[in-house]
Amino acid sequence: MPGLEDLYREIILDHYRSPRNRGELETPPAHMAEGFNPLCGDEIKVFLTVEGNTITDIRIGGQGCSISQSSASMMTTAVLGKTVEEARQVLHAFKEMMSIHEHELDDTNADAAPAPQLGDLEALRGVVKFPVRIKCATLGWNTLDQALVEATA
Amino acid sequence: MTLDTAAVKADFPLLNNLINDRPIIYLDSGATSQKPQQVLDALNHYYEHLNANVHRGAYYLAAAATDATENARLRVANFINAPADREIIFTKNATEAINLVSYTWGRANLNAGDVVLISSLEHHANIVPWQQLAAEKGCEVRWIPLTDDGQLDLTDLDRMLEGVKMVAISAASNVLGTLPPVRLLADAAHAVGALCLVDASQWVPHRPTDVAEFDCDFLVFTGHKMCGPTGIGVLWGRAELLEAMPPFLGGGEMILNVTQEGFTANEIPWKFEAGTPPIAEMIGLGAAVDYLENLGMENIVAHETQLTGYALRTLGDRFGEDLIIHGPQDLTIRGGVLSLCYKDVHPHDLSQVLDERGVCVRAGHHCAKPLMRLLGVGATARASLYLYNDESDVDALADALEAAGQFFAF
Ligand SMILES: Cc1ncc(COP(=O)(O)O)c(C=O)c1O
Numbered sequence: 105m106p107g108l109e110d111l112y113r114e115i116i117l118d119h120y121r122s123p124r125n126r127g128e129l130e131t132p133p134a135h136m137a138e139g140f141n142p143l144c145g146d147e148i149k150v151f152l153t154v155e156g157n158t159i160t161d162i163r164i165g166g167q168g169c170s171i172s173q174s175s176a177s178m179m180t181t182a183v184l185g186k187t188v189e190e191a192r193q194v195l196h197a198f199k200e201m202m203s204i205h206e207h208e209l210d211d212t213n214a215d216a217a218p219a220p221q222l223g224d225l226e227a228l229r230g231v232v233k234f235p236v237r238i239k240c241a242t243l244g245w246n247t248l249d250q251a252l253v254e255a256t257a
Numbered sequence: 258m259t260l261d262t263a264a265v266k267a268d269f270p271l272l273n274n275l276i277n278d279r280p281i282i283y284l285d286s287g288a289t290s291q292k293p294q295q296v297l298d299a300l301n302h303y304y305e306h307l308n309a310n311v312h313r314g315a316y317y318l319a320a321a322a323t324d325a326t327e328n329a330r331l332r333v334a335n336f337i338n339a340p341a342d343r344e345i346i347f348t349k350n351a352t353e354a355i356n357l358v359s360y361t362w363g364r365a366n367l368n369a370g371d372v373v374l375i376s377s378l379e380h381h382a383n384i385v386p387w388q389q390l391a392a393e394k395g396c397e398v399r400w401i402p403l404t405d406d407g408q409l410d411l412t413d414l415d416r417m418l419e420g421v422k423m424v425a426i427s428a429a430s431n432v433l434g435t436l437p438p439v440r441l442l443a444d445a446a447h448a449v450g451a452l453c454l455v456d457a458s459q460w461v462p463h464r465p466t467d468v469a470e471f472d473c474d475f476l477v478f479t480g481h482k483m484c485g486p487t488g489i490g491v492l493w494g495r496a497e498l499l500e501a502m503p504p505f506l507g508g509g510e511m512i513l514n515v516t517q518e519g520f521t522a523n524e525i526p527w528k529f530e531a532g533t534p535p536i537a538e539m540i541g542l543g544a545a546v547d548y549l550e551n552l553g554m555e556n557i558v559a560h561e562t563q564l565t566g567y568a569l570r571t572l573g574d575r576f577g578e579d580l581i582i583h584g585p586q587d588l589t590i591r592g593g594v595l596s597l598c599y600k601d602v603h604p605h606d607l608s609q610v611l612d613e614r615g616v617c618v619r620a621g622h623h624c625a626k627p628l629m630r631l632l633g634v635g636a637t638a639r640a641s642l643y644l645y646n647d648e649s650d651v652d653a654l655a656d657a658l659e660a661a662g663q664f665f666a667f
Contacts, residue, residue: 108613108664112606117665144605145622145629145636167635169605170665240605 110230111237112170119174124181127163129153134161135255139247141239146172150247154255157187164244171228171237176244178225183248188256195245195252198225202238260552260560262647268293268548269645279615282653287431287594287641288619289481290462292545296484299544303537311536312510312527326536329543330526336546337476338467339493346492346499346529347539351458352382354477354492355425357529358454359386361502362475363423369395372420374451376401376409376437377631378430381624383456387425401426403631407433407584414445421446424453428460428471432623432639433584434565434594436460443472452498458482462643463561463592465554468493480538485545489538492529499525506531557644564642565593568651572597575655579662583632593642596623599658602665604638610661611638616654 129136129151139148146168153161162184164176179198183191201222231241266272269291272281283291303325309318311326327342334342348354363386367373373387377400384398391398399417402410407430418424424446428439443453454475457466462483468476475498480489494502504511504522508531513521522528549557566588572580576599583596597618599607604620611618618640622629629635640654 108610111609112664144620145626146605147635169603171605173603234609237605237609 106230106233111234113227113230115178115224115227116170116174119177120170123164123173123177125163125177125184126165127151128165129161129163134163135251137247137250137254138166139243139250141168141172141243143236143239144169146240146243148172148176148243148247150176150244150251152248152251152255154188154252157189159183159186159188159191168243169240171231171240172243175225175228175241176247178228179244179248182223182225188252191248191252194222194225195249197222198228198245199242201225201229202232202242259563260556260644262560262645265552266645266647268295270294270297272645276615282614282616282650282657284640284642284646284650284654285617285619286462286482286643286646287459287623287639289487290484290643291645292486293484293548295548296486296541296544300486300537300541303540307540308536310533322536325543326534326539329539329546332543332546333491334493336466336550337461337493338469340469341496343525344493344496344499346494346526347534348477348490348492348529349488349535350481350490351456351477351479352490354479354490355382355454355456356386357492357505358475358477358494359390361505361529362452362498363387363390364394365501365503367394367396367422370397370420371422372397372399373423373425374399374401374417374421374446375425376427377403378407378409378433378435378437378628379425379427379625380431380456380458381626382458383425383427383454384627387423400627403628406586407435408590409435409437411438411441418445418449418451421449421451424451425456426453427456427458429457429463429592429594430584430625430628431459431594431641432596432625432628432637434591434596435584436590436592439471439473443474447472459592459594462549464558474498480542480545483542483545484548486538486541488535489542491542496525499529504528504531508532510534552644560644561593561642562588564646564648564651565591565595567648568593568595568640568642568654571651571655572658576658576662580658583637593646595640595642596637597640597658598634598637600662600665602661604636606665607638607658607661610664611654611657614653614657614660616657618654 147166149165151163309322311323331342446453452474455473457478461478476493481487511531581598585591608620
């Protein structure tokens with residue numbers, strides 16, 4: 105059975121204790137999307153400023169468990185300063201990592217472009233062993249996805 | 258007399274399993290209870306010896322299966338002191354039972370401007386069906402507020418009752434354990450010509466139930482929380498109300514006659530039981546009622562009250578201010594449901610660490626999001642006690658909480 109240390113890696117706890125880019129941005133000019141995890145009641149808000157084609161500011165509001173909060177915190181550091189396309193690539197790579205069918209996907213995607221480096225986000229890989237927590241890890245990312253749609257509409 | 262919990266525990270095969278070499282500390286009976294061997298045997302016995310569709314055959318098996326289900330109805334009726342067994346409608350669960358009332362009674366009797374009064378403690382099952390009705394009919398859903406310790410705040414009850422046609426209220430909260438004053442509310446409803454529906458999902462498994470004592474008009478509960486199988490729930494209603502209500506689902510079983518021009522509805526209870534019913538589950542629920550009655554509901558109350566007191570004292574002594582236990586502390590107005598907030602540890606993380614130690618608690622909003630908002634939290638970790646729990650389970654919970662505190666000590 106996977107142990108707690110597979111789930112709660114040190115870097116995850118660090119982002120939970122000291123979340124990066126927490127807060128809100130004024131809307132407009134910023135865009136905001138809101139996500140809910142109906143299973144556990146977690147709520148998250150992603151505030152996004154896109155200038156030109158670049159994410160120049162991002163903030164996270166709401167409340168949730170260590171996995172959803174740290175994943176969102178790491179997400180902000182991963183996409184801040186990136187172009188919208190780059191952010192979408194990271195988002196795709198992260199969701200791929202969170203997919204329970206990871207290996208099947210790997211096979212079918214063998215010829216696709218190399219995935220962007222996930223860096224610290226790799227620490228969240230262990231979440232896949234705890235299927236009920238995958239929704240926690242992806243909550244911020246799905247919400248970012250919505251915010252990007254709004255910001256580029 | 259109280260319960261011999263060692264003997265009770267031995268009746269529940271699941272509780273005698275190990276998961277990852279650890280015993281199961283099951284503290285989630287508020288979500289669903291475990292099932293005793295007696296109930297499992299009844300289900301098997303039906304499939305091995307009686308399986309036939311009910312009400313539709315002259316042969317021995319069909320008659321025996323029909324008798325078994327109707328006998329279960331009678332035992333359920335006696336269990337809640339219903340005046341007649343035809344007042345017991347079998348449904349899929351408590352949720353369907355409330356929907357049945359809101360859909361049939363509600364659509365036939367409520368009009369624009371009418372009010373359904375519910376409490377801020379309600380489970381979504383006793384909220385959303387009324388909201389659906391309100392949206393369709395232009396009615397209002399009005400909320401009884403709470404006091405700081407999670408009791409109903411009835412100071413403004415008279416004003417809240419203006420325009421009310423239905424008071425729908427839970428007898429025991431699945432989040433806070435609160436036991437609201439059901440009789441008082443039923444009397445208040447009747448005084449303004451309204452009806453009273455009691456959601457007894459968290460009451461019937463734990464306390465003696467007497468619909469005459471509640472003096473309510475409808476009472477619903479769900480089999481799987483009272484040692485019975487899933488897929489079976491109960492609506493009790495006063496016969497004259499049920500008879501006046503239009504049918505719910507249409508199909509076989511619920512008709513007396515069908516022609517090309519239309520249909521004539523069957524008598525109660527069958528009028529509300531369209532299609533092949535959950536036969537095994539009715540029989541299983543009957544066996545669950547027998548099981549609870551053999552132990553004695555008074556003994557179950559005594560046991561759970563004593564154990565809840567032990568849990569409140571133990572957790573209070575060991576964690577003090579670090580652990581918030583929501584809801585009333587007074588054992589005369591609360592049951593064995595403990596909604597916990599421990600330091601800054603998110604309930605989801607808490608339940609994960611507890612799971613490593615075999616302690617099963619539920620983390621989340623417990624299908625009571627409006628209540629969570631009032632409590633100012635997104636979620637709680639809920640430990641709920643039942644007849645097979647004992648002090649060692651509470652101690653295991655406390656030990657696991659301590660371990661979680663150390664794990665997340667910042
Ligand atoms: C107070 C209360 N009402 C209603 C329900 C709904 O029960 P079911 O899901 O079996 O319909 C529950 C169970 O979660 C409950 O605790």
